[in-house]
Amino acid sequence: MKQVYSVPKSLQPRSTHYCPGCTHGIAHKLVAEAIDDLGIRDRAIGVAPVGCAVFAYDYFDCDFQQAAHGRAPAVATGIKRSVPDSVVFSYQGDGDLASIGAAEIVHAAMRGERITVIFVNNAIYGMTGGQMAPTTLVGQKATTAPFGRQKEHCGSPLRVSEMLATIPGAAYVARVALSSPGNVAKAKTAIRKAFETQLAGEGFSLVECLSTCPTNWGMGPYEAMSWLEENMIPYYPLGEFRTPEGGPNNA
Amino acid sequence: MAERKLFKGNEAVAEAAVRAGCRYFFGYPITPQNEIPEYMARRLPEVGGLFLQAESEVAAINMVYGAAGTGARVMTSSSSPGISLKQEGISYIAGAELPCLIVNMVRGGPGLGGIQPAQSDYFQAVKGGGHGDYYTIVYAPASIQEMVDLTMQAFDVAETYRMPVMILGDGVLGQMMEPVEFREPAPREVPAKDWATTGAKDGRAPRLINSIYLQPEALFKHNLKIAERFEQAKKNEVMCEKAKTDDADIVLVAYGTTARICRSVMDRARAAGLKVGLIRPITVSPFPYDEIGEVARTAKAFLTVEMSLGQMVEDVKVAVSGAAPVHFYGTTGGVIPTAAEILERVEEIARAEVRK
Ligand SMILES: Cc1ncc(C[n+]2csc(CCOP(=O)(O)OP(=O)(O)O)c2C)c(N)n1
Ligand code: SF4
Ligand SMILES: [Mg+2]
Numbered sequence: 001m002k003q004v005y006s007v008p009k010s011l012q013p014r015s016t017h018y019c020p021g022c023t024h025g026i027a028h029k030l031v032a033e034a035i036d037d038l039g040i041r042d043r044a045i046g047v048a049p050v051g052c053a054v055f056a057y058d059y060f061d062c063d064f065q066q067a068a069h070g071r072a073p074a075v076a077t078g079i080k081r082s083v084p085d086s087v088v089f090s091y092q093g094d095g096d097l098a099s100i101g102a103a104e105i106v107h108a109a110m111r112g113e114r115i116t117v118i119f120v121n122n123a124i125y126g127m128t129g130g131q132m133a134p135t136t137l138v139g140q141k142a143t144t145a146p147f148g149r150q151k152e153h154c155g156s157p158l159r160v161s162e163m164l165a166t167i168p169g170a171a172y173v174a175r176v177a178l179s180s181p182g183n184v185a186k187a188k189t190a191i192r193k194a195f196e197t198q199l200a201g202e203g204f205s206l207v208e209c210l211s212t213c214p215t216n217w218g219m220g221p222y223e224a225m226s227w228l229e230e231n232m233i234p235y236y237p238l239g240e241f242r243t244p245e246g247g248p249n250n251a
Numbered sequence: 252m253a254e255r256k257l258f259k260g261n262e263a264v265a266e267a268a269v270r271a272g273c274r275y276f277f278g279y280p281i282t283p284q285n286e287i288p289e290y291m292a293r294r295l296p297e298v299g300g301l302f303l304q305a306e307s308e309v310a311a312i313n314m315v316y317g318a319a320g321t322g323a324r325v326m327t328s329s330s331s332p333g334i335s336l337k338q339e340g341i342s343y344i345a346g347a348e349l350p351c352l353i354v355n356m357v358r359g360g361p362g363l364g365g366i367q368p369a370q371s372d373y374f375q376a377v378k379g380g381g382h383g384d385y386y387t388i389v390y391a392p393a394s395i396q397e398m399v400d401l402t403m404q405a406f407d408v409a410e411t412y413r414m415p416v417m418i419l420g421d422g423v424l425g426q427m428m429e430p431v432e433f434r435e436p437a438p439r440e441v442p443a444k445d446w447a448t449t450g451a452k453d454g455r456a457p458r459l460i461n462s463i464y465l466q467p468e469a470l471f472k473h474n475l476k477i478a479e480r481f482e483q484a485k486k487n488e489v490m491c492e493k494a495k496t497d498d499a500d501i502v503l504v505a506y507g508t509t510a511r512i513c514r515s516v517m518d519r520a521r522a523a524g525l526k527v528g529l530i531r532p533i534t535v536s537p538f539p540y541d542e543i544g545e546v547a548r549t550a551k552a553f554l555t556v557e558m559s560l561g562q563m564v565e566d567v568k569v570a571v572s573g574a575a576p577v578h579f580y581g582t583t584g585g586v587i588p589t590a591a592e593i594l595e596r597v598e599e600i601a602r603a604e605v606r607k
Contacts, residue, residue, distance in 0.1 A: 041451065042450050042451050042452045042453075043450045043452075044450065044451075045321075045448050045449075045450060047317070054463060057457075057459050057461070060457070061451075061457055062450075062451055062457050063448035063449070063450055063451050063457050063458050063459070064448065064457065064458075064459050064460070064461075065316070065317060065320045065347075065448055065459070065460040065461070066347075066459070066460065066461040066462065066463055067313065067316070067317075067343075068313060068316075068339055068340065068343050071309065071310070071313035071316075071340070074305065074309070074310040074311075074313035074314050074316075074317065075313050075314070075316050075317035075320075076317060077303070077310075077314050077317060078275075078277065078313065078314035078315060078316060078317025078318035078319070078320070078321075078325070079317040079318065079320065079321055079448070080317075081275065081301050081303060081314070081318065082274075082275055082301075082317070082318040082321045082323040082325070083321045083323075083449050083450070086321075086449065086450050087450075103306055103307060103309075103310065104306070104309075104310050104313070106306075107305075107306035107310065111303075
């Protein structure tokens, strides 16, 4: 019998604490598949964020460090600089990366830090119960934006990939969506490319994964997927914003 | 005998760290300690190490966390406002049981304060500093040679107890020049780093550097484990200098730069016929409570002198435990107390407490 699917070896065989319909699980699987495909499990050192993925280390079968809120790129820098042949990835939410950790991510990119960042943008603070993130869409409700995010009050959402793509040290920057099977396949390719960028020593790499948080969006899993495609993708266009071959591609 | 060389304090502490095996430095500029990162930027590449200027103290200390988590000998340095920013990371490093060295050349505060020497960050340095139940080991050298000696052993100590070690200096110690000799510390048996995250090679189980324990009982246990190591440090690592305390009526207590001044106060007072001694804590954490308590059995009064409005004096009072009055003299904001001022206080105390 031909085996068509198995759980990636770089994932621990256990169920996760994520809510039903949450895309954190998909992102974990894609990262683990890239690690398997590239044969780098014994060189991989992950950095877990503060956010719903704080326990990511429970699911990956590789070394991990848990970082303070937003500081994962700095922690990853310390690891990569002291063990240069390691393959270092941080896994961060949008509150973690785009708000409290904005300085750390910008400067890791500026230095061309040879790390890979998996950026899970679900337009909300998941772990703390649905507060507004810098990525929350205008009009989108959050517990701290009960009438929906108002541009006049707190500005327009931050497009992290576009911003980082302007930084010379960023070698690979792409935005993908963890919504349809087609989009997940593209996400898998992008995540693999990001790790390859690191392995080739070409510089900083980041994949922004548009994600769902059905729990704090107040939606069922299916409705959340549709909401992502109908509302997030128009504001956060998918594609590669920077590749090692040719600077900004379609930014 | 090794050769003695004239060194500025900041550069001496950096060179001592390199000789102690430090190969990674992450920092951010701030006066009065800039010679440390500047020295490391030149020196570390010579020994195959790495210097990196971070975007902030927040980032610098988290880079230290990452590198320490791989088992590297790593340090950072800063001064008061920068150390405040580093407290989040220091708390995480303590929680994750990582060894590292932090040099703090204290300047006057609060806020932006000034750039002149101060001892006003004693509380922050010795009472944990960041959030949570933890202590760090804090050395308060009073000369460049002592700063070198303590730095040479600091990494061994940090690795033995798996906690951050701080060198608590000030602008005077950082800027002044003295002849120093780099001598090997007494060898210690340092435990193997079987926790370092360097990649799960050769079939070993994955390792985790972490400070989150959501179950209260688990965090309780974790904190007790860290506290137990500090208890060991209390037993083995307390350092303090006692000068002429055996027959002293009045005992000065001071650390670092202030202790240098108090030493000359002691000599002048003795010359004037007053029986004055000096206790100089070298580790301010763990604090030499017992050593001071012992002197309190015979001394008639204590005078704590600090470049602060009164911080270490609280620990001295705990140590003396009511056995004798504990007086205080302090200057703040970067003003260095003069020997004459302190001597005047000593004479006042002598009139009030000794000859009554
Ligand atoms: C210094 C600090 N501030 C605030 C928090 C509380 N906190 C925990 S997770 C979080 C937000 C996480 O949101 P995000 O990064 O978007 O991750 P998600 O849970 O959505 O995956 C916050 C504010 C904290 N742990 N530390
Ligand atoms: S709260 Fe949201 S982000 Fe967190 S696990 Fe649940 S669905 Fe996922
Ligand atoms: Mg989020």
